[in-house]
Amino acid sequence: DVVMTQTPVSLPVSLGGQASISCRSSQSLVHSNGNTYLHWYLQKPGQSPQLLIYRVSNRFSGVPDRFSGSGSGTDFTLKISRVEPEDLGDYYCLQSTHFPLTFGSGTKLEIK
């Protein structure tokens, strides 16, 4: 199975500040079709996860441009600028290039 190593586990940030979350995979996430199936989700307290970024860098419908994704191969980053209270929660990366699909272990974004 592809292991997704997500860091940090906890990320204290100030409102209005910037946050960066890393996700590294144990093997390349480039599919044979050329696409890279690495996605980012936010799970707010008491809610189900919601899609933020799909295929590395594409913002999902309605996601503010404060969220951006980057990376390639095995190394990926989610950046959140101008952090707002509504951004707090658990962030997960997911790879769907290889079977079985695997999630990162999560990063808790909290107020400093």
Added chain:
Amino acid sequence: QIQLVQSGPELKKPGESVKISCKASGYTFTDYAMNWVKQAPGNGLKWMGWINTQTGKPTYADDFKQRFVFSLETSASTAYLQINNLNIEDTATYFCTRNNHGVMDAWGQGASVTVSS
């Protein structure tokens, strides 16, 4: 709008079975596969597998091949997850998610299953 509405919380005893439903609306049910994802209390997310909504063929991750059954009622745009011979480790919230070309782009609200004697 796209919605996945799951059934309510369940309290079961070890050895019993449970069947969770996931009703889709706002899109053509058979155009997208359906994933199932487990989240144990205080834990992260684990992919259980998916079901092809056109053929009904399920695919299970290794940890979910023995007691878990994915099924469909296509006429009702509903997917089901059945867990047999429940044990304490099955206590979790189970999510259905729409599979849009490898992206889980819509999630149900989650169905809580508690297994306790």
